[in-house]
Amino acid sequence: MPLHVRRHIRSRGRAAVALALATSAFACVARAEPPSAVEARAFIDRLWPAAQVRGIVRPLFERATADFLPDPEVIELVALQPEHTKAAGAYVMGLVGQARIDTGRQLAATHAKLLEAIEAAYGVDRHILVAIWGVESAYGTEMGSRNVIRSLATLAMADARRAPFWTRELIAALRMLQDGAVPPEKFVGSWAGAVGHTQFIPSTYNARAVDFDKDGRRDIWETVADALASSANYLRPSGWVAGSPWGFEVALPPAFDFAWSAPGRTRTLAEWQTDGAKAVAERNDLAPGLPLQLILPAGARGPAFLVSGNFRALLRYNQSTSYALAVGHLADRIAGGAALAVTWPADDKPLNRAERQELQSLLATWGLDTGGLDGIIGDRTRAAIRATQRTLELAEDGHPSVDLLQRLRSNAGP
Numbered sequence: 001m002p003l004h005v006r007r008h009i010r011s012r013g014r015a016a017v018a019l020a021l022a023t024s025a026f027a028c029v030a031r032a033e034p035p036s037a038v039e040a041r042a043f044i045d046r047l048w049p050a051a052q053v054r055g056i057v058r059p060l061f062e063r064a065t066a067d068f069l070p071d072p073e074v075i076e077l078v079a080l081q082p083e084h085t086k087a088a089g090a091y092v093m094g095l096v097g098q099a100r101i102d103t104g105r106q107l108a109a110t111h112a113k114l115l116e117a118i119e120a121a122y123g124v125d126r127h128i129l130v131a132i133w134g135v136e137s138a139y140g141t142e143m144g145s146r147n148v149i150r151s152l153a154t155l156a157m158a159d160a161r162r163a164p165f166w167t168r169e170l171i172a173a174l175r176m177l178q179d180g181a182v183p184p185e186k187f188v189g190s191w192a193g194a195v196g197h198t199q200f201i202p203s204t205y206n207a208r209a210v211d212f213d214k215d216g217r218r219d220i221w222e223t224v225a226d227a228l229a230s231s232a233n234y235l236r237p238s239g240w241v242a243g244s245p246w247g248f249e250v251a252l253p254p255a256f257d258f259a260w261s262a263p264g265r266t267r268t269l270a271e272w273q274t275d276g277a278k279a280v281a282e283r284n285d286l287a288p289g290l291p292l293q294l295i296l297p298a299g300a301r302g303p304a305f306l307v308s309g310n311f312r313a314l315l316r317y318n319q320s321t322s323y324a325l326a327v328g329h330l331a332d333r334i335a336g337g338a339a340l341a342v343t344w345p346a347d348d349k350p351l352n353r354a355e356r357q358e359l360q361s362l363l364a365t366w367g368l369d370t371g372g373l374d375g376i377i378g379d380r381t382r383a384a385i386r387a388t389q390r391t392l393e394l395a396e397d398g399h400p401s402v403d404l405l406q407r408l409r410s411n412a413g414p
Contacts, residue, residue, distance in 0.1 A: 089344025123242030299399030
C-alpha cells in the first residue's frame, strides 16, 4: 500500500474520532429549544479537533465561529420541510405552476448555447438542469439569506438524529471559506446551509462544483454556467444516463394489480404494456430494454408513473419522491410537454409524524415488520402497508393514507 494512501486512511480515522466527540453531547436527545450561549461555546470548543484534523486552520476557525449563537428559526424549519409535510400532489403542483414553466422556457431559450455545451459535456438533459434551477432557487431569485456557518452549527447542535451529518457539512463549509470559494459576508443560503443557484450543500460543492466558464472560480452564486454545469457534474456520477427519460405518466387499466408498485419490481415498457399500462403521451426517448419502476405518489387514486434510473439520480439530489417528480414534470413542461392527465386527489392529506408512528405501531400489532416506530415511511413500512391492504382487500399501493390509519384504528388485527 503506498505511503500517501496509508496516511489518508489514518487521517480519516482520526477525523472520525474527533467528529464523534464533537457531536456526541448533542446527538443523544432531541432539542425542543435553542441551545444556550454557554452550550454553543462549548460545542464550538469541542468541534475544533475535528475541524483541525480536516485541515482547517485555527485563525479561520476562530473568525468563522467567534460570534456563534444558535438560530431558533432554523430549529423550527428542520421539522417543516415541504417535501415531507405536503401531499405529493400539493408539493408538485405548487412548484410546477405556469409562471415557473414560462420563466423556465424563457431561460432555456436565453441560455440555449450554454445548455447545449453542458449537455454535450455531461450528457444531462438541459431541461432537467433548468428545472432543478427553478425548483431549487426559483431561477436564482430565492437563494437564501441565512449565514451558512450559523445555520449548520445550529443544526449540528439541535437536530439530534442527524447531528453527525450536519457537523460534517459545517466542517465542509469552513473548508469553503478557507479555500476562498466565497467571501464570508456573501456566504449565505438556506436554513439547511444550501447555497447558490442550484443550492449545493458544502460537501457537494467541494466535491462536484465546476468552473465551467474557466474564469478561475467555481462560482455557483453569480455564474449561471458554473451552477448548471455543477448540477450536471453531480447527476452524471449519480447514475444519469444520457438520452433516457426520467420517467413518464402512464394510464393503468381498472383491474391493474397495484402490488407491482412495490420497490424492485422493474420491467421493460413492453412488459408493463402486457398488463395494460400505457404511456399517456407519445415519447421518442424510450429504449426498448430500459428497466422501469412503477410509482404511485398519491396511491392508486392519483397519477401513476414509470420511472427510470435517471429518477433515482434525481433522488440523489434530494431524497424525496415529491422533489424528483417536481423536477421531472417541470422539465417536461419547460420542454413543451402537457400537464398531467390524472388529477391529484384533493383529499390526499399527508400523515404527520405522530400519525405515521401510530400507523407503524398499529401495523406492528398485526405482526408486521415496519423497520421501527420512527415515523419514517420506508420500504419495510410500505411492505407492511401492502400486506395489510391485501388482507383488507384494498388496492395494494403501499400508500400511508388517513383512510388506512382510520381503518386500522377500528380493526384489532387480522
